[in-house]
Amino acid sequence: MPNLALGFLAPAVSLTLIAGLGLPAVVSSDPPTQTTPASTTTSEETEAVTPTGQDEESISFTEVDPEALPLDAQPQSPVSASAPPEAVESVESSEPAESSAEASPETSEPAEDAASTDAEATGEPSTEVPSEVTEDQSAAEPQALSAPAPAPVDERDAADQELAETALPDEEELLAALTAPTETIDFMAAGLTWNASTTENVVEASVRVREGDQWSDWNELEIHPIDRESGVTVTKQGTEPLITNGANAIQARVLTESGDVPGGLEVTVIDPGESPTDGELAPASPALEEEPVEAELSSSVASATTAADASASIRLASSITPAESGMTRAIQASSNANVLKPAIVTRSQWGANESWAVDSAQSPKLDAMYIHHTAGTNNYSAAQAYQQIRAIYSYHARTLNWGDIGYQFLVDRYGTIYEGRRGALTSLPVGAQAGGFNTNTIGISAMGNFDVAQPPAAMVEALQKVLAWQGYRHGLKANSNTQLTSRATPGSSAKYPSGTKVTVPVILGHRDTNSTACPGRYLYPKLSSMRTNVANRIAAAEREHGPGDAVHEQMWLRSTQGVKNGTGVGASTLGWIGRGEIVTRIGTNGSWSRVQTPIGTGWLPTKQLSQWQVTLGAVMETRYTKRSTTMRVGANSKFAFRATVPDQARVEVLSRFGAWSYVTTDAGTGWIATSHLHVARWASATVMIKRSPSSSAASIGRIGRAEAVGVRGTSGSWSEVITPIGRGWMPTSQVTASKVSPGSVISTTTTNRRTTLKVGAHSSFGDRAVLANGARIQVHARVPYWSYVTTSVGTGWVATTHLK
Incomplete structure (x- = not known):
């Protein structure tokens, strides 16, 4: 079998597999990641998991590897796969063929041998004739063929050949890429990714893995849609991860509508590492609820996540709503905060590397709760459950660049509940679990594949505990319906276009609003009885404790405002925050609302608050930083640190107050001293x-x-x-120095396919946006192969061949 032993690599080493050669080449090596988790949103003192041996390997492939095919499907060399033209002429003219020396002076093989090889390669009968053919013979009957060339030597054993014979899908004409079975690091999760800007439509992405000495069947992986609801710039699309109990080799194949390879195609395998405490830590007790947050949010809290990799946090001014780590704790705890809360394994306990996470946008309220399942094994130990979550987290946060794990909570086969997305214990971070419907919802994922097995009773009970706790806290009627509004973006798996209002159960499956089989045919039917059980638990808690009012209403700021220390325009100003910030309303007084904000607790005019997401607004101008500088949560150096913006970074100025500019950058949104920016x-x-x-x-x-x-x-x-x-x-x-327009319009047209808007006139330059097929554009200038255009999402360059 053509296995490639890559061995155990240093953390975060990226490998490229040269298709057809089987040779690894190290193309990049990042410094080892820090495995000691940062503090999480809980204030409980629990033992933290510190996994060792975490590793990730990415293998690129760009074509069908001949080593992956059975022998009878492998391409032949050009020399042996073509007969000399003289042999063909001899058939047509019934003249004797030339000698081998005359026909092919470069080779010592006779011409008839070459012809027979051609017959083997093509599956067609040989066309060569004897050196002497009479007129009667040629007209009467075919001549006996010469002896075929010896069959190629089969260097594979029977097991390898049998494995190769199962590599081809039913519809071979769609096969775009296929790797040879490849030995890798020992891994627990594997997935396929490709450039989000590719115009190739992937219709199937499958892998099979070797655990021990046994190869699995092909696993077709669900393709995650392109989801821009979170506001991060989408650079990669990919599959859900396949979860294993520990595999050491992988083979991958991809089918596309055209049969062409999507750009940037990679298979990633992840070893989440191990810790002696995996599966051994007692889940955090519900009695140790988070402390109420004081009015002034300390800078240490606000900066809890600033170590996140800035490259994984690219935000769009037109769509992102910033929400910082301080905001994820800005809640009003009540006497009922612990009611129905189950014991939960925290991020610190399962070993989340917080330097990988970026802050999530916040939902202002909770309307519905989704049930999901993961793909892969149902047979795992308690220790492996911890490792699986770390693997899923790494794949979601780093490989797919989602900035965090997609689910708010996860539940394993033993009934253990885990904190998923950062902030889920105390607030409503927008996840990446139901594209188009992530806002005002949470996702709880059952760990296993419930298309092939029944969920254990302990798992179902744990799901009901999480649903009852969250439903009680947010005042949901678990056995009733609610209305969600689709926020689907191009490429989403949502069944409904953006703006559609959809009536769904409060407790629902992923398949109810999205094109997927999740949460599986054996788990989905259990949702009906789970709704009844959860509703009964919530009703009992309300009878005994009253309504669950642990979280106050979270709202968006309509415009840049000064937070007042009291009601009225004459009150002193605590500081300024920007349009689109999330605040938590904790009371009202006349036309004013008392709010918790990233810069502290104060008062804002109620009319400036919105229950619906507010975009960051129009860009005043674009500038570049003069130096590495600090971004703050408010317009003053006394306010909490939000991020470091590097020297010469591009920033888009949204508004100004005094000596400060409210900007959006690749590192996030916040305030920068105007003196630290180049004049545009x-x-x-x-x-x-x-x-x-x-x-x-x-x-x-x-x-x-x-x-x-x-x-x-x-x-x-x-x-x-x-x-x-x-x-x-x-x-x-x-x-x-004066801002100019893009220039006169030389033509108005539309795109003829899904394509990418680039920042410069070449495919190697950065993506500015992805344009849908049929998008309307105005062309301002043309250079060879490229057109400079204005679109609804901005100005940039599009390949001219992609325009009608």
Whole structure:
């Protein structure tokens, strides 16, 4: 079997498999990640899991690997797969064939051998004739064929050949990519990813794995849709992860509508590491509820997650609602906060590496609760349950770049409940569990594949405990219906387009609103009885304790506002926060609302609060940072640290107050001192950026008219600039201090396929947005192969062949 032993690698080493050669080449090596988890949203003192040996391996493949195919399906070499043209001529003219020396002077093989090899390769009868053929013979009957060439030597044993014969799917014409069975690190999760900007439509992505000496059947993995509801920039699409009990080899295949390979195709395997405490820690007791948060949120709380990798937190000004770690704790605890709360294994206990997580947007209320299941094994130990969650977390947060685990809670086969997405114990972080319906909902995932097995009774009981606790806290009627509004984005798996109001059960399965089989044919029918049981538990708690009012209403800020220390416009100002921030309303007084905010507790005009998500608003201008600088939660250096913005980072200014600018950047949204930003300049024409101040210098690439640039200095008639495609030089005469429009429209058209809007005129440059098929655009300029266009999501470059 053509296995490739990659061995046990250092953490976060990325490998590329050269298709057909079986040779690994290290293409990048990141520094080892920190495995000691940071503090979580709970204040309980519990022993934290510190896993060792965590590892991840990514293998790229771009074509069908011949080593993965059975021998009779493998392509033959060009030399042996073609007969000399003279042999063909001899058939047509019934003349004797030339000798092998004359027909093929480069080879010592006779021409008839080459022809017979061609017959083997193509499955067609041989067409060569004897050296002497009479007219009568040629007209009367076919001649006996010469002896075929010896069959190729089968270097595989029977088991390997049998495995190869099962590599091809039923519809071979759709096969885009296939790897050879490949030995890897020992892993517990595996998934396939590809560039979100690819125009290829993946119709099937499957893997099979080897556990011990046994290969599994092919597992077709559900394809996660492209979901922009969370507001992060989508760079990868992929499958759900396959969960194993510990595999050491993998084979993957992908089918597409066209049969072409999607760009950036990779298979990722994850070893979540082990800890002596896996499965051994007692879940956090419900009696140890989180302490009420004081009015002033400390900077240590607000900065709990600032170590998150900035590259995993790219936010769009048009869609993201910021919610910081301080906000995930900004709740009003009540005497009923612990009612029905079950014991839960916290993120710290199962070993979440908090440096991987980014802050989630917050839902203002809870309307519905989804039940899910994971793919893969149903046979796992208590220790392996911890490891599975770490593997799923790594795949969701890092491989798919979701910034955190998709589910708010998980439940294993033993009935143990786990905290999922950060902040789920105390607030309503928007997850990535039901595309188009993540806002105002939570997801609870049953760990196992319940398309093939019944869920254990202990698991069902644990699901009911979580549902009853959350339903009681948020005043839900578990046995009734509710209305959700679809927020589906292009590529979502939602069954309903954006804006559609859908009536669904308060407790529902993933399949109720999305195109999926989740939570499986054996778990889904149990939801009916679970609704009744949960409703009865909530009703009993309400009779004994009254309503569950642990969490107050969370709302969005309509515009940048100063938080007052009292009611009335004359009250002193605590500080300024930006449009789109989430605040928690804890009371009202006339036309004013008392709120908890990232900068502390104060008062805001009620009319400035919205129950519905508010976007960040229009961009005033684009600038670049002059230095590495600090982003704050409010417009003052005394307020909590939100993120570090690197030198020369592109920022979009949304509003200003005094010496501060409210901005959105790749590192998040918040306030930066205006003096730390370059004054904006713009390109007055479509221009080529040079590597040095000379017209004969090599080019970096082309940017469009009206593109914002940061000017670092000048040399003669050239300006050194920071642009979306990189740092370089452009003529000073094409730099203007006055903002300009993209220019006149030379044509209006639409896209002819799903395509990517780029920041520069080349496919190697960064993505600005993904455009749907049929998107309306205005063309301002054209260069070879590319068009500079304006669309509903911004201005940039599109391949001209992708336009009608």
